[in-house]
Amino acid sequence: MIKVIVADDEPLIRAGIRMILTSAGDISVVAEAGNGREAVEAARGHGADVVLLDIQMPVMDGLTALAELRRVAPSVRALILTTFGERENVLRAMGEGSAGFLLKDSAPDELIRAVRAAADGHAYMSPVATRHVADSLVARGGDFGGESAAARTARRAAEAGRRLSVLTEREMEVLSLLGEGLSNADAGERIHMSEATVKTYVSRILAKLGCENRVQAALLARDAGLGA
Secondary structure, X not given: OEXXXXXXXXXXHHHHHHHHHHOOOOEEEEEEEOOHHHHHHHHHHHOOOEEXXXXXXXXXXXXXXXXXXXXXXXXXXXXXXXXXXXXXXXXXXXXXXXXXXXXXXXXXXXXXXXXHHHHOOOOEEOHHHHHHHXXXXXXXXXXXXXXXXXXXXXXXXXXXXXXXXXXXXXXXXXXXXXXXXXXXXXXXXXXXXXXXXXXXXXXXXXXXXXXXXXXXXXXXXXXXXXXX
C-alpha cells in the first residue's frame, strides 16, 4: 500500500481527496494535516510515502513545509497542490525538490496517477499546469542584464535548437505536443499512438535532453518555437 498524508487547511477538500485516493485500492491515507507544521510532524510519525501539500496553509505554508520535509524526512515524496494563480510558487516548489505538482481541480484519475508516480520515484507534472507555467515563463523571460528581448529570444532559440538536434523526427513531434501542455493520452490521440508509447517517448526525450521533468522539456520546446 502507498501511504499518503493529505495536508490542506480545508477539511472538505481533505475529505474529498481521501475518498478519491482510498478508492484506488492500493493507496491508504494514513493522516491528515491542516497546516504545514502538522504535515511535517505527521510525515515523521507515520512513515508515509507521499505527502500532498497545499501551498496556502496557516501556521506553516506548503513551501516551507516542503523544505522542512526535505530536511527531516528526505525519503518522503511531496506533491504540491496548486492553482493557476500560484505559478511562481510552483517554480519555487520545483527548486525545493518536490515530486511534482497538480491542480486542485484535477480529475480523480489524475490525482491517483500522480500519487502512484511519486511513490515510484517519478516526477508528475500536471499537463495543464505545465502549459500555464511554461506560458508564464516565456512571457516573463529572464534577467540577462542589458540584453534586449529580441537578443534574448534569439539566444534561447539557438540554444534550444542545439539541444533538440539529438532528437529524432518522431521525438520532436512528441516534444511539440509537450510544449502545448498535452497529456500523454491526448498526445497519443493527436498522433495516433498509444498512451504507453507516448510515455516511453517522453521518458526518452527527457533523458536525451537532460530534463528532469515535463516543464523543462516544454520550455525547451517553446524556446525552439514548438508547441506555441
